[in-house]
Amino acid sequence: MSDGITKVTSHISPNEQLIFERSQPGRIGYRLPALDVDETPVADLLPQEFQREDDLEGMPEVSEVDVIRHFIRMSTWNYSVDQGMYPLGSCTMKYNSRLNERVARIANFANLHPLTEEHDAQGALQVIYELEQHLAEITGLPGISLQPAAGAHGEMTGIMIIRAFLDTRDGAAAANRRTMLIPDSAHGTNPASAHLSGFSVKTIKSTAEGLTDLDHLREVCSHGDVAGLMLTNPNTLGLFERNIKQICDIVHEAGGLVYMDGANMNALVGVARPGDMGVDVIHLNLHKTFSTPHGGGGPGSGPCCCTKELEPFLPVPRIVKTDWSYGEPTFQLDYNRPKSIGRVKAFFGNYGMFLRALAYILTHGNDGLREATEAAVLNSRYIAEGLTPDYDKPFSSPPMHEVVFTDKRQSRKGVHTLDIAKRLIDYGFHPMTIYFPLIVQGAMLIEPTESVGRQELDQFVAAMRSIANEASEDPELVRNAPHSTRIGRLDEAAAARKPVLRWKPKSD
């Protein structure tokens, strides 16, 4: 053990039952003002057969103190970014600034109803407009919709835009162009989103180097049925697709469009722009690159950015700047976009995330945005260097903001990626993304982000080296990890065979 690494003992706190098991009849956790209007018998307002009869039986009856203790205790069982490095590859678990949280809670935004008339919501529309302008500059793609609620939702939006564009351009002949190309290293959301837009999926191979196989791409593009390509860049192996321009050319010449999955934009902001590479449409993840909190699994926000040519197909409404009044710009909602794919979500999207992302962009400033990108890539390269002596690195090219290793050396002793990940927990780190990308056997995808200091990177490397050592000296120790958590590995097979998806009273 070196560099001050010691194993942690956390995630254990007083036992806490389900709230339903804590519930006691008669406990109350709220108080409303007394009803201040004349009460009408309910039966006069609502026919008996429309009224609830079960008195909400089973719902908890607890005091405010019960609720606080319940959630604070449960919170101690979680690992989070604020506790330390959370190197979950492709998720960009960076620091979530408290300032952005404060901005999102400003009463004049938090209490603004989405159906407020435009003239009484100018500030809110201005935020949307400004964020769109900045994202257009960052991506080099001028058409933006903030409506999609998450990355996969932005993806679906982008692919529907491609579909609408082709249907308009080719008319009935577009029916012969229903193949979406997706690299074998892609996120699973890509094929699922393509399917929702009525495309069938064809897989493009990766080369031994970890990049898109151009020969294979040319071959599949030669049949005249290609609608487009969905590409992640840097790809999910953490490598920049240096042939991106050629890739776009091949697809464009075949009559298709290029969609870029923007999950890995944290490697590019301020350094290179998808629009300059030939990409037609991209989604961003505000909860990754622009630091809106991941929230234990959302809310995300997945803006869709596209070329001028595709702009007419973006979801409605669009926010347009119309005029100036009293020295301030005025904004309007524009529904008159006949080519639009339609609405993908009620109202305007995950608005609270727009405030946070705009605050992120403004607190960083243009140079700070680039600085963050540099720091993120540097941290990843530093880890790549540090782990190479002990772990198999399947691709030799230098990685961008994330790096993939495998369990090849450790698995000879029967220690696999899952075991290494679980053992990392004992050293006080959140594990990396494991078994993704699918094309790398025993993959460990590590993304430190810019929010980690050198000491912690050194500690992480030391922990990983220590685990590599344990894997050869005492493999059983690693295979049974974690040893420091309040529960051990759970029997997921039993859970899936007879799923218990809700609490029920014992008597049932």
Next chain:
Amino acid sequence: MANVPEDLHYSKDHEWIRVDGNEAIIGITDYAQNSLGDVVYVELPKAGDKFSASESFGSVESVKAVSEVFTPVSGAITRINESLADAPEAVNSDPYGDGWMIRVEMSNPREVDSLLTAAEYEDFTKAESE
């Protein structure tokens, strides 16, 4: 080493088939269940459904993978193994017995001739895992 009973026929999709008169009993091989891991759910068709050879008739799910299963022969389903709904783990513990999946009334029994023998299947899986 995976268990490959002598008296069965095999497909390259890792199904086995036991011929019983004009009917065929079909399941997945020991090799297949082993690579899938703990089976948690088996999706099967209804009796009476018709399939042609190599068509997918259902799927087998483990915790983190799902795999389609294909009938090696054409025909109509006469019975399905209903007990798998409650005990899918039989596919792991007894793939050639309690883990069987469907019975098919074969429409072209000659299709069996083109399937692999036990020895051929064993060679096939060896080549695949290398």
Next chain:
Amino acid sequence: MRYIPNSPEERKEMLEAIGLKSAEDLFDSIPQDLLLQRPLNTPGALSEIELLARFEKMGRRNAGAGRPSFLGGGAYSHYIPTIVDHILSRSEFFTAYTPYQPEISQGTLQTIFEFQTLVCQLTGMEVANASMYDGSTALAEAVLMAERVTHRSKVIASNAVHPQYLEVVKTYVQHAGIDLELVQFDSHTGQTGKPLADAVDDQTAALVVQSPNFFGCVEDLAALAEAAHAKGALLVVAVTEAMSFGLLKSPGACGADIVVAEGQSFGVPVSFGGPYVGLFATREKFARQIPGRLVGEAYDKHGRRGFVLTLATREQHIRREKATSNICTNEGLIALAATVYLETMGRRGVQEAAQQCLQKAAYAARKIESLKGFSLPFSGPRFNEFVVRGPLDAAELLSRLGKDKGIEGGIALSRFFSDLPNDFLVCVTETNSRAEIDALVEGLGSISNE
């Protein structure tokens, strides 16, 4: 940049340690002609003081936010107990991600399990997922699921479903081979019950209805369920005002097959439309057709209870293009808000809040109806929203109410229905005092008399 721990000096040392000369070398794998050779044309960095001032200034242009409000229509102003935001602000919840590692994510997982249970209890259904983006996308996913379950492609929806929800459904199904038919609501009752029930045939995958519907009218769900089931179709019920669960017979008890709802009413600020949280519940026999994430109970080898993501083979990362949905990240933190809200208000509080909504809306409706020139065009039973028909153009009336009286009086229906120029939708919740309601009534009366 204060969010980046390593100082420029440390970064220089790290670059040296990995054999690079400068930060530019980090991007060697990007072809030269693709590198941005200039600074981004976005603003320079702001300090905290400047940043807050800037947002406060923009906020002041949102005049609607500070006014007493009677706006509903899919987003509702309810009382939010202080502890909701406190718990939401715990780092352990808001800076964690999807609980892929159950050993260090039990806080999130147990919360979701409780959320799923609460959604089942409120909707009267057997299983619920870990949340969807919002009510509108949950409805679209419900329609897609109905097609998967029934293998039928016709879906018949009431046009008294929230217009924006219908737009989202149209977008989602446009390439899914689903025919969406709309049935007109009854112009006297404001309900869609009978015509919708009559439209179902044996090609129909699902009847889609909202209750209380966009006009605030409660639909006869039991009759619709019976009609749907008689033809082998499913009944999909959407709820935008989830507080109504505290009072109205649950869709499950009425025979619904899929229930989706907007959960914003439970502890989530209106926040100009998001982030909200979609609730999605169905029958146990359809559990493997549910979109999105599910959390289930599990045990470790010492027999200790914990919770895990389960039935993951439905999802996109495994089943890819054959997944039940493309959804990945959902609305975890907002589901947490709803869970804290529902547990704090509890069995009694949700019912009391619902009762107050009903009573206050009834009071407001009576008062407005007694104004000269005003009427309530729909006779169907209601919860806390109702349509008012005024003596002049509703958009004009409401705009003047805002400007002159400082009240957000409702939503002009001409925004969605061009044939209802004088109609507007009023929503009353437990947060509207009698004084506010009286001021609304007084304002409507005085403006229309001018």
